[in-house]
Amino acid sequence: MEVITKDLLRLATIGSVDDGKSTLIGRLLVDTRQLFDDQLDAVAAASEKRGVGDLDLSFVTDGLRAEREQGITIDVAYRYATTPTRKYIIADCPGHVQYTGNMATGASTADLALVVLEVAAGLKEQTRRHLCIAALLGVRSVVVAVNKMDAVDWSQLAFQRVVDEIETLSRQLGFKSVHIIPVSALLGDNVVEPSKNIPWYEGPTVLDALESSEAGAWEHTTTQGARLPIQWVLRQPGGGRTYAGMVCGDTLHVGERVWLLPANIETTISAINFGGESITEATVGLAADIELADETNAGRGDLIATRPLPRVVNELATTICWFGEKPLQVGQRLRMKHTTKTSPVRVKVINGVIDIEKLDVDDSTTLTTNDIGLATLQTADLMVVDDYRANRVTGSFVLIDEATNATVAAGMVGHASFL
Amino acid sequence: MTTPVPTPNKTDHLDLLESHAIFILREVVAECERPVLLFSGGKDSAVLLHLAVKAFAPQQLPFPVMHIDTGQNFPEVLDFRDDAVERIGAKLVVASVQDTIDQGKVADPGLLGSRNRLQTVTLLDAITDNKFDAAFGGARRDEDKARAKERILSFRDTFGQWDPRQQRPELWQLYQGKVNPGEHVRAFPLSDWTELDIWQYIERERMALPEIYFAHERDVVLRDGMWLAVGPFVEPRPDEVIEHLSVRFRTVGDANCTGAVVSRASTLGAIIDEITLANVSERGATRGDDKFSETAMEDRKREGYF
Numbered sequence: 001m002e003v004i005t006k007d008l009l010r011l012a013t014i015g016s017v018d019d020g021k022s023t024l025i026g027r028l029l030v031d032t033r034q035l036f037d038d039q040l041d042a043v044a045a046a047s048e049k050r051g052v053g054d055l056d057l058s059f060v061t062d063g064l065r066a067e068r069e070q071g072i073t074i075d076v077a078y079r080y081a082t083t084p085t086r087k088y089i090i091a092d093c094p095g096h097v098q099y100t101g102n103m104a105t106g107a108s109t110a111d112l113a114l115v116v117l118e119v120a121a122g123l124k125e126q127t128r129r130h131l132c133i134a135a136l137l138g139v140r141s142v143v144v145a146v147n148k149m150d151a152v153d154w155s156q157l158a159f160q161r162v163v164d165e166i167e168t169l170s171r172q173l174g175f176k177s178v179h180i181i182p183v184s185a186l187l188g189d190n191v192v193e194p195s196k197n198i199p200w201y202e203g204p205t206v207l208d209a210l211e212s213s214e215a216g217a218w219e220h221t222t223t224q225g226a227r228l229p230i231q232w233v234l235r236q237p238g239g240g241r242t243y244a245g246m247v248c249g250d251t252l253h254v255g256e257r258v259w260l261l262p263a264n265i266e267t268t269i270s271a272i273n274f275g276g277e278s279i280t281e282a283t284v285g286l287a288a289d290i291e292l293a294d295e296t297n298a299g300r301g302d303l304i305a306t307r308p309l310p311r312v313v314n315e316l317a318t319t320i321c322w323f324g325e326k327p328l329q330v331g332q333r334l335r336m337k338h339t340t341k342t343s344p345v346r347v348k349v350i351n352g353v354i355d356i357e358k359l360d361v362d363d364s365t366t367l368t369t370n371d372i373g374l375a376t377l378q379t380a381d382l383m384v385v386d387d388y389r390a391n392r393v394t395g396s397f398v399l400i401d402e403a404t405n406a407t408v409a410a411g412m413v414g415h416a417s418f419l
Numbered sequence: 420m421t422t423p424v425p426t427p428n429k430t431d432h433l434d435l436l437e438s439h440a441i442f443i444l445r446e447v448v449a450e451c452e453r454p455v456l457l458f459s460g461g462k463d464s465a466v467l468l469h470l471a472v473k474a475f476a477p478q479q480l481p482f483p484v485m486h487i488d489t490g491q492n493f494p495e496v497l498d499f500r501d502d503a504v505e506r507i508g509a510k511l512v513v514a515s516v517q518d519t520i521d522q523g524k525v526a527d528p529g530l531l532g533s534r535n536r537l538q539t540v541t542l543l544d545a546i547t548d549n550k551f552d553a554a555f556g557g558a559r560r561d562e563d564k565a566r567a568k569e570r571i572l573s574f575r576d577t578f579g580q581w582d583p584r585q586q587r588p589e590l591w592q593l594y595q596g597k598v599n600p601g602e603h604v605r606a607f608p609l610s611d612w613t614e615l616d617i618w619q620y621i622e623r624e625r626m627a628l629p630e631i632y633f634a635h636e637r638d639v640v641l642r643d644g645m646w647l648a649v650g651p652f653v654e655p656r657p658d659e660v661i662e663h664l665s666v667r668f669r670t671v672g673d674a675n676c677t678g679a680v681v682s683r684a685s686t687l688g689a690i691i692d693e694i695t696l697a698n699v700s701e702r703g704a705t706r707g708d709d710k711f712s713e714t715a716m717e718d719r720k721r722e723g724y725f
Binding site for chain 1: 430431432434435436437438439441442445446448449473474475476477478560561563564565567568570583584586587588589590591592593595597598599610611613615616697698699700703714717
């Protein structure tokens with residue numbers, strides 16, 4: 001049998017409500033034949049039952065009862081697609097501002113953002129907000145589907161107006177790769193098949209743009225140091241210990257000099273295992289366990305790193321997406337989960353809320369629900385961090401309400417370069 | 420910001436899925452007090468158990484394995500369960516739907532009636548009685564549109580309910596499973612795996628599976644569009660004709676609501692070829708329990724189902 005080796009691309013759909021995100025994903029899955037007959041039949045039956053035509057493609061991903069009743073996406077739906085060389089994990093995110101936490105959930109692991117917007121409406125505030133969040137979350141590649149071209153009679157002028165707006169914003173936000181494509185998700189133009197209605201456009205279809213994008217961007221970092229946040233200590237036969245965790249940043253090798261942090265102990269990797277078998281190196285994304293040459297009392301929450309080393313701090317300048325119902329205040333106490341370590345934290349200073357239109361920071365001293373702001377946090381324990389822009393694993397954290405255990409914020413170490 | 424990006428690693432999609440699942444298993448064990456792994460004897464829970472062994476090798480599994488026994492299992496699956504658990508030296512907890520019926524907590528559907536939905540009560544009782552605060556399950560998001568919406572760590576309140584409108588944001592790979600007493604989380608390390616990924620992984624790892632996954636000859640009857648295996652839980656009705664066919668099972672559930680597919684695929688390679696070309700989804704082809712209504716899975720999940 002043929003050996004199938006595929007890479008993995010994670011993408012998130014973003015954009016405002018009703019611009020057609022779910023319909024576009026439905027179209028993409030149907031036209032690339034990712035859906036089984038019974039799944040298509042079920043979508044057709046549900047469409048008929050709700051009187052929304054023969055085949056409402058948004059029902060491919062909007063699977064909850066409430067979503068179908070209201071015709072909106074409430075939470076992220078994950079769908080999967082494969083092409084000959086690639087597996088796709090697709091997070092279809094909700095557009096409503098009240099579900100920003102769900103949108104950030106879907107976008108936080110994305111290599112690429114598939115932005116959907118309606119050509120006649122242009123760049124809405126909610127689309128700007130989502131693009132801004134995607135940029136903050138470190139997404140570098142975007143494919144923009146300028147949708148509902150059929151509704152403007154395939155007008156090049158209408159498309160060009162939106163292109164100019166998107167290009168200006170993309171430059172400000174610093175995306176590395178941007179494809180802007182005129183589509184009709186409803187009719188399928190330029191989604192998988194090139195459009196016959198848009199002869200003036202000669203660029204890629206949405207599928208072409210996805211197929212040519214860089215996979216694994218999520219794991220890539222700009223810091224060259226390798227990091228292994230320790231999850232668990234495994235006892236080996238004969239009394240030794242190994243430290244289990246997922247490698248990020250760069251590959252770890254047997255014989256390499258490493259530092260155990262925050263204790264700052266310099267030692268050497270004497271062995272690396274995976275699943276109980278010995279290996280010589282652990283690449284990024286591998287859930288390995290490693291043995292250190294010197295005796296240490298390392299445990300969960302400690303971090304093993306190579307140079308350049310991360311920072312050891314108890315005060316952090318951060319960017320925070322606040323999802324809590326009550327405003328975040330200076331002096332408030334929360335729990336922070338950062339890599340495999342959880343520490344009490346206190347809000348020391350709130351340095352303002354990001355203005356989505358102007359892309360600058362105002363002088364607010366509280367964050368209300370779905371605000372993105374800048375805050376300085378004081379931690380009870382010593383934290384081992386990188387800037388988020390350098391390493392998405394050691395630069396990210398969530399904040400947890402101590403009473404309810406709810407996740408109330410997503411946080412990133414440092415500030416985005418566009419601010 | 421302009422330092423070069425390291426060379427992409429050479430790992431393929433199965434390597435990444437495998438490591439991600441191992442990472443989740445370790446996080447939950449580290450953060451929760453009393454985890455348990457739900458094991459049905461099906462291919463997904465077999466993969467989950469295999470990954471759990473890898474995650475904690477060379478140590479023993481740091482949690483027990485629990486089977487919710489409906490009493491309507493295929494015998495091959497029970498044999499596989501016992502072998503698998505014995506081979507790795509894990510502790511097996513069996514919670515029986517019959518006991519739940521005997522205690523009068525649910526109505527007895529009779530020998531031939533479906534016990535599928537009754538399992539939820541047995542499962543939630545077993546979680547409460549054993550004080551489990553985390554339960555690993557082998558569910559995948561590609562199986563059903565409600566599962567496609569669920570977090571990898573999915574919160575359950577003190578009634579065991581899932582509220583799809585109030586899920587915790589789950590960012591990056593920061594899985595947080597802290598709960599108050601009486602609440603628990605379900606953890607789904609195979610969330611991002613598809614049916615094809617599962618089979619390719621089983622082949623790559625040379626894993627054992629219950630024999631009923633491979634083509635074999637068997638007496639079956641066609642009922643509600645599904646081939647059901649004639650046996651103690653499926654008696655042919657007067658209008659049904661018994662046929663002797665080469666079949667295999669694409670999923671494993673209760674004998675009276677799991678349909679077989681007509682197949683000659685008797686090796687892993689042949690099965691992979693077959694599902695690559697399939698026109699019908701695995702649950703659509705084989706599961707009577709999903710056919711009650713448009714939102715059958717969501718409704719059961721809200722009550723606390725797997």
